[in-house]
Amino acid sequence: LRSFTILFLSCVTIITRFDWCFSSITTSSFSLNAVGGGHFSFDETSLRNAAKDFGNRFQYQPIAVMNPESVSDIANTIKHVWLMGPTSHLTVAARGHAHSLQGQAQAPNGIVINMESLKLPGMHLHLGADSDSDSDSPYVDVSGGELWINILHETLRFGLTPRSWTDYLHLTVGGTLSNAGVSGQAFRHGPQISNVQQLEIVTGTGQVVNCSKDENGELFHSVLGGLGQFGIITRARILLEPAPTMVKWIRVLYSDFTAFTRDQEKLISSENNNAFDYIEGFVIINRTGLLNNWRSTFNPQDPIQANQFKSDGRTLFCLELAKYFNPQDIDFVNEEVEKHLSYLHYIESTLFLTEVTYVEFLDRVHVSELKLRTKGLWDVPHPWLNLFVPRSNIHKFAEVVFGNILTETSNGPVLIYPVNKSKWDNRSSVVTPDEEVFYLVGILASAVGDSSGNDGIEHIEGENRRILEYCERNNLGVKQYLPHYNTQEEWKAHFGPKWESFLQRKSVYDPLAILAPGQRIFQKAI
Numbered sequence: 001l002r003s004f005t006i007l008f009l010s011c012v013t014i015i016t017r018f019d020w021c022f023s024s025i026t027t028s029s030f031s032l033n034a035v036g037g038g039h040f041s042f043d044e045t046s047l048r049n050a051a052k053d054f055g056n057r058f059q060y061q062p063i064a065v066m067n068p069e070s071v072s073d074i075a076n077t078i079k080h081v082w083l084m085g086p087t088s089h090l091t092v093a094a095r096g097h098a099h100s101l102q103g104q105a106q107a108p109n110g111i112v113i114n115m116e117s118l119k120l121p122g123m124h125l126h127l128g129a130d131s132d133s134d135s136d137s138p139y140v141d142v143s144g145g146e147l148w149i150n151i152l153h154e155t156l157r158f159g160l161t162p163r164s165w166t167d168y169l170h171l172t173v174g175g176t177l178s179n180a181g182v183s184g185q186a187f188r189h190g191p192q193i194s195n196v197q198q199l200e201i202v203t204g205t206g207q208v209v210n211c212s213k214d215e216n217g218e219l220f221h222s223v224l225g226g227l228g229q230f231g232i233i234t235r236a237r238i239l240l241e242p243a244p245t246m247v248k249w250i251r252v253l254y255s256d257f258t259a260f261t262r263d264q265e266k267l268i269s270s271e272n273n274n275a276f277d278y279i280e281g282f283v284i285i286n287r288t289g290l291l292n293n294w295r296s297t298f299n300p301q302d303p304i305q306a307n308q309f310k311s312d313g314r315t316l317f318c319l320e321l322a323k324y325f326n327p328q329d330i331d332f333v334n335e336e337v338e339k340h341l342s343y344l345h346y347i348e349s350t351l352f353l354t355e356v357t358y359v360e361f362l363d364r365v366h367v368s369e370l371k372l373r374t375k376g377l378w379d380v381p382h383p384w385l386n387l388f389v390p391r392s393n394i395h396k397f398a399e400v401v402f403g404n405i406l407t408e409t410s411n412g413p414v415l416i417y418p419v420n421k422s423k424w425d426n427r428s429s430v431v432t433p434d435e436e437v438f439y440l441v442g443i444l445a446s447a448v449g450d451s452s453g454n455d456g457i458e459h460i461e462g463e464n465r466r467i468l469e470y471c472e473r474n475n476l477g478v479k480q481y482l483p484h485y486n487t488q489e490e491w492k493a494h495f496g497p498k499w500e501s502f503l504q505r506k507s508v509y510d511p512l513a514i515l516a517p518g519q520r521i522f523q524k525a526i
């Protein structure tokens, strides 16, 4: 029986390889099967596109791009690769919107699955009962390749909206759930991975499995924040809440870092948890300009006051807040905003306020993207560094990083805001510091100058290295978000006590290490 199985697997391997080679010679794409409806592409343009990402630093071409229409296309593809066994070097990467920074969605000489082409079945909304419990709250079922911006528009048609976001919505569900999905709503709702009820997964053996906390819970938690290592997310059930129509968008400035973080922490604490719906912050290091402000379409009502404020070259800290509302509640909302601003310790003349629609607020980064694109400043290398810094070390971190390392600042915003760990599920694969409050620090540089100049890639990478070395040397307990490492030793250190279970989960759900090779955690086969 054993030798028959091996013979059978070899035949499958040869036939499958023959199909691919044959197709690549005769035609640029061919139909995978009649049921799934998807197709492979082998043409140079498709392969070149599949080797690009937002980071614009790593480019590894696959040998084929699969454009699935339904889950069976994905399952069949992975099953073929699985049946080829460990001697084949073929790997498979799901590619969402490819907004990775270091080739994480690429598959060198493997197969890239273009998740955005997965459309079946379409989005389905469940309105839920009028209750506060998650068990019958409204939700939407979406494809793993759906963009969050499309989900926003679809759910708004029913007066509903997802609860937790990223700052930028032109990312796919599968891409952000494979990391965490963090923005200014995370302090209250947790990251996006805390707002998912069910998933449909294609594992590394080609099995299609439904999972939730209660059904196949181990797979469910593995995949969330799992860097694409345990399966491909083909569908997700996203929790929804009633949508507001308008947003009060507020910015206030601090010159004192202690006052800034104290106020941020006060606002995310349980007693003020309802004060604002979104809490973020950023560092202003003596710079202005489009690249630094790209996250923002912020246009305060009192620009005269804004213009009068002079930073005199100081490093400033901007607290960014949002309060959602519907126009009929405006008086109450104004009172609430005034009440909560009254106990904050920002520089008095620096209260900047504007009102925008909910969609304008959530989709704010896209407006800046369009501006940067017209100036050729979007498709540049992005040596971003995203870190989770424990609250107990945020002052030490800020003193050295903002005071000594980023003194000239790089081209791009520097985000800093706290979240509550109690809103993160420790069973997921994502790694966070071991403290109830930790900060997300995003140093989001664009490399626009000569490679060795101050705005160039080498200079920025050097700054990033100095930051990481400083954190390491001083045991600050910092963890990388959207992590990138070159060796398994570094990954082990990143996962710390979670490494053993990460390894165990990999051996169960993707034993040949077929999936997401661009993360460089495992080599096929482990």
Ligand code: FAD
Pocket: 053, 054, 093, 094, 095, 096, 097, 098, 099, 100, 101, 104, 105, 106, 115, 144, 145, 165, 166, 167, 168, 171, 172, 173, 174, 175, 176, 178, 179, 180, 181, 182, 183, 227, 228, 229, 231, 232, 233, 234, 365, 482, 516, 518, 519
């Ligand atoms: P991709 O880059 O295509 O894929 C990322 C990884 O997930 C790859 O390893 C890929 O193989 C895997 N993957 C993709 N789809 C699936 C799937 N369906 N199933 C399993 N694995 C899959 N992140 C935040 O948390 N908060 C932010 O505010 C934020 N803002 C951003 C703003 C910009 C301008 C950019 C470029 C990125 C931002 N990010 C943010 C980071 C972003 O969440 C991640 O880079 C995310 O992975 C991008 O999604 P994507 O669809 O482009 O994924």
